[in-house]
Amino acid sequence: MNTRTLAGALATATMLAFAAPAFADTDLKIFVSSQHQPDVWRKVLDKYEAENPGVKVAIETGGNTSEAQAQYLNTVMSAKDTNLDVLMLDVIRPAQYAAAGWTSAFEGKDMSVYLPAYVEANTVDGKVVALPAFADAMFLYYRKDLLDKYGITPPKTWEELAAAAKTVAEGEKNPDLQGLSFQGKAIEGAVCTFLLPYWSQGKNLVENGKLTFDHDAAVTALSLWKGFVDEGTAKKNIAEVATDDTRKEFQAGSALFAVNWSYAWTHFQGAESAVKDNVGVARLPALGSGEQASCLGGWEWGVSAYSTHQDEAKKLVEYLSSEDVSIFMAANGSLLPTYAAAYKNDEVLKAVPWFADALQVVETAKARPVTPRYNEVSEVIRTTVNAVLAGVTTPEDGASQIEARLKRILR
Amino acid sequence: MSTTSTLNAARPADRGPPAWTHWLDLGDRALAVVLLAPAAILLALIIVYPVLRLGYTSFFSLSLTSGLPAEFVGFENYSLMLEDPVFWETTWNTVLITLITVPGALLVGLALALLANLPFGVQWPVRLSLLIPWALPLSFAGLIFAWFFHSEYGVVNDVLMRLGFEGIIWFNSPNWAFAAICLTIIWKTSSFMALIILAGLQTIPRSLYEAADVDGAGRIRQFFEITLPLLKPSIVVALIFRTITALQTFDIPYMMTGGGPGTSTATLAMYIHQNTVSFLDLGYGSALAVVMFALSMCVTAVYLRAIRTKE
Incomplete structure (x- = not known):
């Protein structure tokens, strides 16, 4: 007791001596994924610091992909590190964090203000485990100039897309122009690659926590992509292509169509883009007469269970997840809002006009399976997609492998 | 032997030996143990303990994503591995x-x-x-x-x-x-x-x-x-x-x-x-x-x- 009093006195004396008015200073550390505009988030945080004297927020970034960031955060959190207070999490992770007890719940939070998909993604066993940061979904980007030249309308089905690619390829005779770029590398994006045509057939992977794997639909989905490679719609080395490779290829003008997240738009319209003002965005095509399905993305704010500033961290997250910030990040960082009304906001539409059509895509996008063991689910799907595209496994064997391995994970 | 005698020779002759040096008057065997102990303890902490702990953990079902506490499962992890x-x-x-x-x-x-x-x-x-x-x-x-x-x-x-x-x-x-x-x-x-x-x-x-x-x-x-x-x-x-x-x-x-x-x-x-x-x-x-x-x-x-x- 004595030493503690002494330490307290010393600390107080030091504070008085060096930082006269700044007692009760709170230093928060927030993890932001480096690919999602940390510098624009910094502006938001500067505003928060100005409105809340005594609170300082530092940004930490690390890793350049969702998987790399997850590995880093897994290490930090399993060590029960108190260093990070607030974590930006990929939409697929809140369930895992909740199961591991790594995030603190937001008691009594009214979630009805957000888009329904994000209410679902952030609620685990009736508890709100994180709040939405921004929305995302996969889109079909296309070369407006080339489609116009050949009088083609944006495809509504994958079959139309293949036909359009063929027409343009025959007309252009440009060996550097590929029909379609998508993610074939064994990364998170490849999970969506598999699910897009799978979902389009009206099938789900998991329903009420139970595996509802449809083998035939999976074979059809894998065959679609393998067919694109074999017919030359996609290039032969598609198994090497990651999300940002797709972005770079389209941006360099070497792809007619591209499947990608919303972040790509800003790059396509950037100064160093070869396709500036020639880019169209549409809903992803359907398989035959199926529905047009997109993969739900987006990132969430969680408060670390090991943070020593629980109340301050939650207050900050409430702010970061507010409608004002959502609008600001849409207008200044091209991040899709998690509030329906924000898609009609003038400020947003002036900066990113295509967001007007994006709401429908986000609202109809499907979520990847919500399970604490998502990392394992993801690994099974993405390595199989990769193996099928590389020609190591047939679509039939690939579908059987996914089924067998998922059964063990989701038993 | 030589180590102890050198140490004894280095002792100042006029004053008696300082109290802390009495442990130096150990036999060669004991001295060897004392001198090796720091290295042995360090190795035990950074190599032996982690390896033993690894072996110990391998007999548990311990997954941070399950939300369940660790449970002793014997050789189950090893039999899973075989399949x-x-x-x-x-x-x-x-x-x-x-x-x-x-x-x-x-x-x-x-x-x-x-x-x-x-x-x-x-x-x-x-x-x-x-x-x-x-x-x-x-x-x-x-x-x-x-x-x-x-x-x-x-x-x-x-x-x-x-x-x-x-x-x-x-x-x-x-x-x-x-x-x-x-x-x-x-x-x-x-x-x-x-x-x-x-x-x-x-x-x-x-x-x-x-x-x-x-x-x-x-x-x-x-x-x-x-x-x-x-x-x-x-x-x-x-x-x-x-x-x-x-x-x-x-x-x-x-x-x-x-x-x-x-x-x-x-x-x-x-x-x-x-x-x-x-x-x-x-x-x-x-x-x-x-x-x-x-x-x-x-x-x-x-x-x-x-x-x-x-x-």
Whole structure:
């Protein structure tokens, strides 16, 4: 007791001596994924610091992909590190964090203000485990100039897309122009690659926590992509292509169509883009007469269970997840809002006009399976997609492998 | 004995011995124990404890994503492993990488060492170029070679195409991807072999070669009769180190292929990393690590036995 009093006195004396008015200073550390505009988030945080004297927020970034960031955060959190207070999490992770007890719940939070998909993604066993940061979904980007030249309308089905690619390829005779770029590398994006045509057939992977794997639909989905490679719609080395490779290829003008997240738009319209003002965005095509399905993305704010500033961290997250910030990040960082009304906001539409059509895509996008063991689910799907595209496994064997391995994970 | 007497002699004669020195009046045995204790404790803390703890954890079902507390399951993790096709595939890949890259690095390393031992006028550029691959971090080497072997932008395909061959999509086929990884590992590790062998070469007395010259032995005869036998100890040491690191291969395939296509180039170390760091299945990951530890111990034992019979 004595030493503690002494330490307290010393600390107080030091504070008085060096930082006269700044007692009760709170230093928060927030993890932001480096690919999602940390510098624009910094502006938001500067505003928060100005409105809340005594609170300082530092940004930490690390890793350049969702998987790399997850590995880093897994290490930090399993060590029960108190260093990070607030974590930006990929939409697929809140369930895992909740199961591991790594995030603190937001008691009594009214979630009805957000888009329904994000209410679902952030609620685990009736508890709100994180709040939405921004929305995302996969889109079909296309070369407006080339489609116009050949009088083609944006495809509504994958079959139309293949036909359009063929027409343009025959007309252009440009060996550097590929029909379609998508993610074939064994990364998170490849999970969506598999699910897009799978979902389009009206099938789900998991329903009420139970595996509802449809083998035939999976074979059809894998065959679609393998067919694109074999017919030359996609290039032969598609198994090497990651999300940002797709972005770079389209941006360099070497792809007619591209499947990608919303972040790509800003790059396509950037100064160093070869396709500036020639880019169209549409809903992803359907398989035959199926529905047009997109993969739900987006990132969430969680408060670390090991943070020593629980109340301050939650207050900050409430702010970061507010409608004002959502609008600001849409207008200044091209991040899709998690509030329906924000898609009609003038400020947003002036900066990113295509967001007007994006709401429908986000609202109809499907979520990847919500399970604490998502990392394992993801690994099974993405390595199989990769193996099928590389020609190591047939679509039939690939579908059987996914089924067998998922059964063990989701038993 | 000598240690104690020296210490006693150093004692100032006028004053009595300071109280703290009484523990120095120990017998040789006790003194040895005392002197070895710090190192032994340190090793116990940083090696013995983690290894024992690893073995202990491997008998538990401990997954951070399950939300359940750790539960003792006996050998369940090990029996799961036997049925796990990815375990067998990654183990086989690891053994294959070891069988290909260890002899490969030995041959290339031996050639490099002999080359570096030639009487060049200026020695340092040769020595430096031997050191650079060894000093380069493994993950950098992996990244650099991933670009070299890239099917579109890589220099390897560029050279192949200039020579009139067709470019290879290296990472699209298990065999080519495996070949690319093995070439990279051999490049990266042969300089380590070369450095150890070079040190061995320089201990061989020149007079032996001079005598051989007088006796009329040719260059090749000299190599097999003098150089190689005298290099054996260095080669065995280099092989032990190289084999153990080969069994732990992680960085280069991780950076180059991430184990792909599919899981066809994943190693056991990558599978352990995936299960612990990514899946947070610490029980199963520990069991896998125990297997790798046992594998490394077996190889070390074989080599140590080989050296002992030589003596």
